[in-house]
Amino acid sequence: MTTTPRENGIAAGRLAGPVLQENFCDLHAPLDAHEAKVAADRCYFCHDAPCMTACPTSIDIPLFIRQISTGTPEAAAKTIFTQNILGGMCARVCPTETLCEEACVRNTAEGQPVEIGQLQRYATDRMLDRAHPFSRAEETGFSVAVVGAGPAGLSAAHRLAMLGHQVVVFDARPKAGGLNEYGIAAYKSTDGFAQKEVAWLLEIGGIEVRNGQKLGDQITLDGLREDFDAVFLGMGLAGVNALGLGEDKSGVMNAVDFIAGLRQASDLGSVPVGRRVVVIGGGMTAIDAGVQAKLLGAEEVTIAYRRGQQAMAASEFEQDLAKASGVRILCNVAPVGVTGNGSLTGVTLAYTDTQNGKLVVTDETFTLPADQLFSAIGQSLSGAPEAVALEGGKIKVDENGHTSAKGVWAGGDCATGGDDLTVTAVAEGRDAAMNIHTVLMGGK
Structure with missing residues (x-):
C-alpha cells in the first residue's frame, strides 16, 4: 500500500496496480x-x-x-x-x-x-467482431433528431436508420453511450466495451452523432422541431438529488460523479478514495459506488438505507455481491447530519421505523466515522423543455412514447414508464422509433 499524501483521509493509489487490475477484472468470465x-x-x-x-x-x-x-x-x-x-x-x-x-x-x-x-x-x-448484420431500407427522405446518446436514444436511432430515415443524435457529453459509458460499475463493462458497441451500432449508416450538444444550451426543442421531421427525447436523468447535508464539506459528493469519474479514468490508481466510506441509498448506484470504493482500497465501506433490506431497489444478487466484497449494509437508518469542520469526519444516522404505513425517523442516533460520503438517493429530470407535459417529474408519454408536443416522442429514464434499466430504455427507444416511422410514412 502506498503512502501518498492525502487530505482528510482521501487518497489515490491505495492499492498497487496489479491488485487494482485484478479487482476490476470482468465480473463474470465469458463462457467458452x-x-x-x-x-x-x-x-x-x-x-x-x-x-x-x-x-x-x-x-x-x-x-x-x-x-x-x-x-x-x-x-x-x-x-x-x-x-x-x-x-x-x-x-x-x-x-x-x-x-x-x-x-x-x-x-x-x-x-x-x-x-x-x-x-x-x-x-x-x-x-461485434463481424460485419453489421442489418442493412438500411431505401431512403425515406425524412430526418429525425434524437436527443441523448444513451440506451434509449441509440436504440431509437438504430431502428430509425434501419427503416431508411436520416438520424442526427445530439448528446451533451464528450462520448456517446450515456449510462452504459458513464454510469455502470467498471467491473461490469471492461476493455472499453461500451464504445466498441456504439461504434458497431453506428455501422448501420445513416446516423450522425454530435457531442457537446445539450438541450437548452446548444440546441433547443423548437429549433429541432423546425429542422427535423420528428424528435425523440432520450436524455436520461441528468439531475442528482441532494442529501441536504454537508454538500459543502470536503469529502462529500454524489455517487453518480464518482462512478463516472472512475469509468473515465485511464489509471484506476489515480482515483482517490477514503479510508472510511459511507454511501447513502439502496439502489444499483449505491451498490456500484460502495463496491468500487472497496475495490479501490477503502478499509471500511458502509451502505446506509432508510428502509428494510427487502425494500432495496438493488437486487439480492447485487446486495450479496456487495457483502462478498466486504461492504457492510445497514438498513432502517437515515442520515440526519455530518460532522467535521470543513472536511468530513463522520456521518450521523438515525434509526427509522414504520408507523401506520409511514416511515418515521426516530430520535435514536449514532455517528459513523467517515472521511468520504457518497449520495445515491436518485436522479431527476433536468432541463425538460416547456413544450412537453410532465408527470411525476418525468416527461409524460402515451403507449407509443408520444409526448404532449406534436412530432415529439420520448423514452428511457426521462419518460414516464422508465424503470432505470438499460434493457427497458432500449425497448422504449425501439418502440418509439417504430411509431415515429409509422407516423412519418402516413400511418396512424
Missing part, C-alpha cells in the same frame, strides 16, 4: 464454446417461454439458445439484436436474476436457472 453448449443444453425450449415474457425487449430466448446449441451463435446474435440492438451490454448489466432467469422454468423446478445472460453474451460478443 464448450461451456456455452453445456449451458444451452439445459434449456427446455419452452413453447410458452416465461423467460421471453419477462424480458422487456421480448427477445426470443428459446430460439437463440437453440441456435447456440446447434452451433450457430451468429444466428443467435441476430435473433437477439433484432429485438435488442444493445444486447451485448444488456448481457453484462441486466438484472437477469430478477427478469428472465427468475422466470426460467429450470429456476422454478431446480432453483438453478439457465444462464441466459451469459449465453446472450456468448452470442453477441461474436457478432
Whole structure:
C-alpha cells in the first residue's frame, strides 16, 4: 500500500496496480464454446417461454439458445439484436436474476436457472467482431433528431436508420453511450466495451452523432422541431438529488460523479478514495459506488438505507455481491447530519421505523466515522423543455412514447414508464422509433 499524501483521509493509489487490475477484472468470465453448449443444453425450449415474457425487449430466448446449441451463435446474435440492438451490454448489466432467469422454468423446478445472460453474451460478443448484420431500407427522405446518446436514444436511432430515415443524435457529453459509458460499475463493462458497441451500432449508416450538444444550451426543442421531421427525447436523468447535508464539506459528493469519474479514468490508481466510506441509498448506484470504493482500497465501506433490506431497489444478487466484497449494509437508518469542520469526519444516522404505513425517523442516533460520503438517493429530470407535459417529474408519454408536443416522442429514464434499466430504455427507444416511422410514412 502506498503512502501518498492525502487530505482528510482521501487518497489515490491505495492499492498497487496489479491488485487494482485484478479487482476490476470482468465480473463474470465469458463462457467458452464448450461451456456455452453445456449451458444451452439445459434449456427446455419452452413453447410458452416465461423467460421471453419477462424480458422487456421480448427477445426470443428459446430460439437463440437453440441456435447456440446447434452451433450457430451468429444466428443467435441476430435473433437477439433484432429485438435488442444493445444486447451485448444488456448481457453484462441486466438484472437477469430478477427478469428472465427468475422466470426460467429450470429456476422454478431446480432453483438453478439457465444462464441466459451469459449465453446472450456468448452470442453477441461474436457478432461485434463481424460485419453489421442489418442493412438500411431505401431512403425515406425524412430526418429525425434524437436527443441523448444513451440506451434509449441509440436504440431509437438504430431502428430509425434501419427503416431508411436520416438520424442526427445530439448528446451533451464528450462520448456517446450515456449510462452504459458513464454510469455502470467498471467491473461490469471492461476493455472499453461500451464504445466498441456504439461504434458497431453506428455501422448501420445513416446516423450522425454530435457531442457537446445539450438541450437548452446548444440546441433547443423548437429549433429541432423546425429542422427535423420528428424528435425523440432520450436524455436520461441528468439531475442528482441532494442529501441536504454537508454538500459543502470536503469529502462529500454524489455517487453518480464518482462512478463516472472512475469509468473515465485511464489509471484506476489515480482515483482517490477514503479510508472510511459511507454511501447513502439502496439502489444499483449505491451498490456500484460502495463496491468500487472497496475495490479501490477503502478499509471500511458502509451502505446506509432508510428502509428494510427487502425494500432495496438493488437486487439480492447485487446486495450479496456487495457483502462478498466486504461492504457492510445497514438498513432502517437515515442520515440526519455530518460532522467535521470543513472536511468530513463522520456521518450521523438515525434509526427509522414504520408507523401506520409511514416511515418515521426516530430520535435514536449514532455517528459513523467517515472521511468520504457518497449520495445515491436518485436522479431527476433536468432541463425538460416547456413544450412537453410532465408527470411525476418525468416527461409524460402515451403507449407509443408520444409526448404532449406534436412530432415529439420520448423514452428511457426521462419518460414516464422508465424503470432505470438499460434493457427497458432500449425497448422504449425501439418502440418509439417504430411509431415515429409509422407516423412519418402516413400511418396512424
